[in-house]
Amino acid sequence: MTIKAILTDIEGTTTDINFVHKVLFPYAYEHLPGYLRSHADDEAVQSILTEAREVLGQPEADLETLISAFLNWIEQDKKVTALKNLQGLIWVSGYENQDFTGHLYDDAYEYLQHWQQQGIDLYVFSSGSVKAQKLLFGHSDFGDLTPLFSGYYDTHIGHKREASAYRKIAEDIGLPATEILFLSDIVEELNAAREAGMATVLLARDEPVASDHLVVENFQQIALNA
Ligand SMILES: CSCCC(=O)C(=O)COP(=O)(O)O
Numbered sequence: 001m002t003i004k005a006i007l008t009d010i011e012g013t014t015t016d017i018n019f020v021h022k023v024l025f026p027y028a029y030e031h032l033p034g035y036l037r038s039h040a041d042d043e044a045v046q047s048i049l050t051e052a053r054e055v056l057g058q059p060e061a062d063l064e065t066l067i068s069a070f071l072n073w074i075e076q077d078k079k080v081t082a083l084k085n086l087q088g089l090i091w092v093s094g095y096e097n098q099d100f101t102g103h104l105y106d107d108a109y110e111y112l113q114h115w116q117q118q119g120i121d122l123y124v125f126s127s128g129s130v131k132a133q134k135l136l137f138g139h140s141d142f143g144d145l146t147p148l149f150s151g152y153y154d155t156h157i158g159h160k161r162e163a164s165a166y167r168k169i170a171e172d173i174g175l176p177a178t179e180i181l182f183l184s185d186i187v188e189e190l191n192a193a194r195e196a197g198m199a200t201v202l203l204a205r206d207e208p209v210a211s212d213h214l215v216v217e218n219f220q221q222i223a224l225n226a
């Protein structure tokens with residue numbers, strides 16, 4: 001089978017989980033109350049707040065109630081689309097002030113470039129919003145890597161553990177799912193991608209994992225018949 005496109009997860013796949021959980025999430029947690037209090041009237045924030053009220057089932061929830069809900073979702077690592085959109089807005093200042101740069105494993109940097117040079121189109125699918133994805137790769141440890149990617153997908157297209165999301169992505173990319181390879185560290189995501197027809201590789205970066213998906217420790221071990 002010929003792989004023509006690669007769709008990659010971020011956290012645990014291109015990027016250290018610790019960067020997300022020990023740098024990005026704490027930054028969002030610390031800045032979220034102040035950000036919401038000073039930007040509550042912005043159009044983009046208004047729509048995030050409306051969506052959060054819907055998720056909570058509390059159409060009248062005030063700003064302080066919503067702040068508590070968002071903080072609670074960060075603590076629980078909930079992949080709520082409204083939270084993910086909000087985090088993307090908050091992280092702008094962190095990247096722009098150079099409080100941090102987007103972590104990328106050396107092998108991910110090397111092989112994403114290599115695959116692109118081989119003519120393979122690269123796409124991202126993360127629970128982090130498209131804005132957050134572009135920030136991470138645009139302000140990465142290796143500089144601006146956004147020219148590597150042909151497209152970005154987040155939970156607006158569907159949940160990462162549901163096959164329908166991968167079917168929609170394949171349709172949007174314009175390739176049969178069988179010609180797309182999905183990379184992730186989460187078996188449930190790989191199962192959903194496989195159900196949609198995609199080829200799959202499980203990244204087990206920290207410890208060995210037994211799986212019926214092809215398992216690798218890093219991107220260098222991924223052999224493609226492009
Ligand atoms: C796009 S950077 C922030 C990552 C994030 O917010 C997250 O929830 C990680 O999700 P992933 O689907 O990449 O595991």
Ligand SMILES: [Mg+2]
Pocket residue numbers: 009010011012013184185186
């Ligand atoms: Mg992941």
